[in-house]
Amino acid sequence: MNQSKSGSAAKPFKKRNYKPMIITLSIVLISAIGLLSGRRNQPPFEAFDITILPLLNAIFNCFTFLFLVIALVAIMKRKIKVHQTFIYAAFATTFLFLLSYVSYHFLAQSTSFGGKGVLAGIYYFVLITHIILAAAIVPLALTTVTRAWNMENERHKKIARWTMPIWLYVSFTGVLVYVMISPYY
Numbered sequence: 001m002n003q004s005k006s007g008s009a010a011k012p013f014k015k016r017n018y019k020p021m022i023i024t025l026s027i028v029l030i031s032a033i034g035l036l037s038g039r040r041n042q043p044p045f046e047a048f049d050i051t052i053l054p055l056l057n058a059i060f061n062c063f064t065f066l067f068l069v070i071a072l073v074a075i076m077k078r079k080i081k082v083h084q085t086f087i088y089a090a091f092a093t094t095f096l097f098l099l100s101y102v103s104y105h106f107l108a109q110s111t112s113f114g115g116k117g118v119l120a121g122i123y124y125f126v127l128i129t130h131i132i133l134a135a136a137i138v139p140l141a142l143t144t145v146t147r148a149w150n151m152e153n154e155r156h157k158k159i160a161r162w163t164m165p166i167w168l169y170v171s172f173t174g175v176l177v178y179v180m181i182s183p184y185y
Contacts, residue, residue, distance in 0.1 A: 018146035026139040029098065036105035051185045053104035054178055060097035061174035064090045068168050087145065090167070094141075097174070114184045123180045130173040137167050 071086035113123050144163040147156035 013151060015150040015152070016146075018142070018149070022139055022142040022146065025142060029138055030135050032102060033105070036102060050104060050107050053100050053108075054182065054185060056100045057097055057104070058175045058178035060093045060100060061171045061178075063093040064097065065168060065171040065175070067093060068164065068171065072164055072168075084148075090171075091141070091145070094171075111181060111184055113181050115180070119180075123177075126173050126180070127177055130170060130177055133166050134170045134174075137163070137170050141167060 067086045067090040071083045071090065074080075074082035074086060113120060113127075115123055140159065140163045144156060144159050147159060
């Protein structure tokens with residue numbers, strides 16, 4: 001029997017099934033963003049200057065990228081608590097990004113990229129890969145963190161090898177997309 005230092009029996013760890021939550025959150029988030037991207041020609045929102053929201057999106061993406069880099073370095077140095085702290089920070093800034101992103105796309109009219117030639121090709125390549133991988137990162141990040149919560153360390157490491165570079169790419173290209181389209185807001 002397992003006993004703690006105080007002499008009481010330790011409770012066995014029970015894994016939880018997070019799959020329904022991951023599926024539900026992924027479908028809701030991706031659907032909401034997809035529906036908002038399809039909105040066109042709504043009347044302009046004039047209560048405040050909403051063009052500040054894309055800048056906030058870029059700032060949140062920048063912080064997410066930095067937090068992920070710190071988390072990656074921490075886990076490479078086997079500093080698990082530091083890694084966890086910065087992964088949770090990355091989730092927090094990603095959540096704030098999502099709030100800002102959804103608010104902006106609910107309130108704003110669509111902004112078109114005005115560049116031409118090679119620059120337009122680069123912009124659309126970055127944008128399309130960013131969108132596809134941003135949709136993929138929702139279930140990937142949630143699955144990765146829930147495997148850690150369930151102490152499935154080997155399975156966590158296996159999926160984290162995919163999740164981390166994709167999430168880094170998505171957060172970095174989110175900033176890049178903002179920098180490229182910001183002159184056209």
